[in-house]
Amino acid sequence: MFDTVLIANRGEIALRIQRACRGLGLRTVAVYSEADADAPYLQAADQALCIGPPAPGQSYLNQAAILFAAKISGAQAIHPGYGFLSENAGFAARVEAAGLVFVGPSAECIRTMGDKVAAKRAMRTAGVPCVPGPDQALPSGPAAIHAIADAIGYPVIVKAAGGGGGRGMRVVHEPATLIDALAVTREEARRAFGNAEVYIEKFLSHPRHVEIQVLADSHGNALWLGSRDCSLQRRNQKVVEEAPAPGIPVAQVAAVGERCAEACRQIGYCGVGTFEFLYENDAFYFIEMNTRLQVEHPVTEMTTGIDIVQQQLRVARGERLSLHQADIVCTGHAIECRLNAEDPRSFAPAPGWITDWVLPGGFSVRVDSHAGAGYRVSPYYDSMFAKLIVHGATRADALDRMRLALAEMQVGGIATNLALHREIMDDSGFTAGGVDIHHLERWLAARAVA
Ligand code: ADP
Secondary structure (H helix, E strand, O other): OOOEEEEOOOHHHHHHHHHHHHHOOOEEEEEEEHHHOOOOHHHHOOEEEEEEOOOHHHOOOOHHHHHHHHHHHOOOEEEOOOOOOOOOHHHHHHHHHOOOEEOOOOHHHHHHHHOHHHHHHHHHHOOOOEOOOOOOOOOOOHHHHHHHHHHHOOOEEEEEOOOOOOOOEEEEOOHHHHHHHHHHHHHHHHHHHOOOOEEEEEOOOOOEEEEEEEEEOOOOOEEEEEEEEEEEEEOOEEEEEEEOOOOOOHHHHHHHHHHHHHHHHHHOOOEEEEEEEEEEOOEEEEEEEEOOOOOOHHHHHHHHOOOHHHHHHHHHOOOOOOOOHHHOOOOOEEEEEEEEEEOOOOOOEOOEEOOEEEOOOOOOEEEEEOOOOOOEEOOOOOOEEEEEEEEEOOHHHHHHHHHHHHHHOEEEOOOEOHHHHHHHOOOHHHHHOOOOOOHHHHHHHHHHHO
């Protein structure tokens, strides 16, 4: 049991977690870098402590500083948010070793899921459908490796077992380039992730990105909370997310969701998590599990009515889930737009001072943001300054509501992607539903030519 939570993150998610804590009557300790010293959300915390200079390595990734802040503030739990230390098994282990609660799964679970080959093996065992390809270390001989790729069928993709952030992957279209691609990816992986293990799987050419949110307690109970579609991406970065994934039969989502919940039970998973799938030709293929809260969790909250962050804190406190799978009813449709401070043409981050700030409002409109007039979007961190989320009775209603909200929202002083989102909401491909992960880039390329 704990009554004080240190929030080891910044920005909108730090505020989101703070609100969840307050809703449960928990005290909060905010930590911040020198670049965030003026952030308004710090005022709302019970205590705020500076943990270092702006560079993430010296502040939000500085494990010793964060553990020290927990010690002097008396926090008994640490919520890592997303990004930064949220999927760092070593940090989770240090938190546990310090006698504190890491608000997330055990270090062991994070380690297993952080190794994509081990994760794939665990998922297959639980009956979760995976991308065709072995879930064992690759053999060393070229002939044996060729035999594996031939059996999968070209094109294949070579991936780093320890990869993340869309790096450490290479598509191979023909046998002649396979061995070289393996060597290059291995070397890249060794340098970037400190783990040279690579594996091969089928490359899917036009998949959708569909994911399943799960919630599990420490008593062996696990639930799945519906699907999300995050196919609208640019350079592997999600731009728009929605729940549920449009056009996929409810029974098919339920079958996969059940396998995800079963996988959680089998590996002793506790907390919230996301199973990411590629969806192609009416089939789900597991690619990875994120062992943390996701940026896009609000669309699931809007469709299920469940406060995912409060549930996450409750299970971290050792509480038994009071919900049962039959209680989880997904109603209507929710859409989230990620609003970034960026150049509308080059997409380069464009930090700066926000001078004007008009938020949209009305029925079923939600803005998750730490920003406002007078706030400076920092050059040191991610350029996302707000998430605009709407809910509607149907997908068409949600789209209409999002168009209105985007028209109402005004942000001055910085360049943003608001105009891009307005255009996306009128794109016939997107509004029809079910686009693949290359749709946005194709659409942007066509727009650039026109
Ligand atoms: P990361 O941890 O780096 O995000 P993922 O395994 O989630 O890595 O893959 C990131 C992205 O790479 C996916 O969203 C998808 O666009 C692409 N990708 C990964 N595996 C495949 C595959 N087998 N076929 C096609 N695209 C893939």
